[in-house]
Amino acid sequence: MRCHVQKTVASCFAILRQLRSIRRSVPTSVYQTLVVALVLSRLDYGNAVLVGLPGYLYNRLQSVLNAPARSIAGLRRSDHVTDTLASFHWLRAPERVQFKLATIVFPGLRWIWIYVWISDLSHPVDISMDIMLAHLLIKLTIYMLFLSIKCPCLSFLHFIFSFIYVI
Numbered sequence: 001m002r003c004h005v006q007k008t009v010a011s012c013f014a015i016l017r018q019l020r021s022i023r024r025s026v027p028t029s030v031y032q033t034l035v036v037a038l039v040l041s042r043l044d045y046g047n048a049v050l051v052g053l054p055g056y057l058y059n060r061l062q063s064v065l066n067a068p069a070r071s072i073a074g075l076r077r078s079d080h081v082t083d084t085l086a087s088f089h090w091l092r093a094p095e096r097v098q099f100k101l102a103t104i105v106f107p108g109l110r111w112i113w114i115y116v117w118i119s120d121l122s123h124p125v126d127i128s129m130d131i132m133l134a135h136l137l138i139k140l141t142i143y144m145l146f147l148s149i150k151c152p153c154l155s156f157l158h159f160i161f162s163f164i165y166v167i
Contacts, residue, residue: 001049001050001053001057002057004050005050005053005057005060005061006060008042008043008061008064009060009061009063009064011042012039012042012043012064013064013067015038015039015042016035016039016067016068016071019031019034019035019038019039019068019071020071022034023071028072031071031072032072032088035068035071035072039064039068040065040068040090043061043064043065043096044096044100047096047097047100048097048100048101048104050097051097051098051101053097058093058094059093061093062092062093064093065085065090065092065093066081066085069081069084069085069088069090070084072084072088073087
């Protein structure tokens with residue numbers, strides 16, 4: 001994983017160096033759109049496999065997020081970037097990985113819940129499995145709600161509402 005993170009970080013910073021040359025030539029909204037399209041999409045590609053990375057690798061990924069945020073907001077390298085990330089509705093690196101994993105797992109859990117509900121109609125199922133699945137689905141739903149409130153630009157509330165509609 002270390003090699004993957006190093007290559008991702010290097011390619012993202014290479015794109016940022018190229019984008020820096022046009023930063024003053026385009027409006028801020030255009031520059032932010034280019035950063036999101038070129039840098040953040042590369043950072044998010046395949047990041048669900050990065051669950052459980054050591055902290056130093058998450059710090060490297062976080063540095064990729066901090067650099068464009070400072071560039072867009074016009075901050076110095078020594079300025080804190082936490083509020084800027086929040087104002088852009090960008091998640092921190094570990095939260096991005098968890099969010100990606102949750103969006104991959106959640107639709108599958110929804111179908112498992114439907115299967116358990118349908119199998120409940122036909123024959124008895126082990127009640128402990130039902131309770132375990134219901135507890136897992138409730139925790140995941142709360143987590144998705146938390147992330148959609150924290151980052152509205154990545155809102156996946158339609159998954160939650162369609163899940164609630166099925167039940």
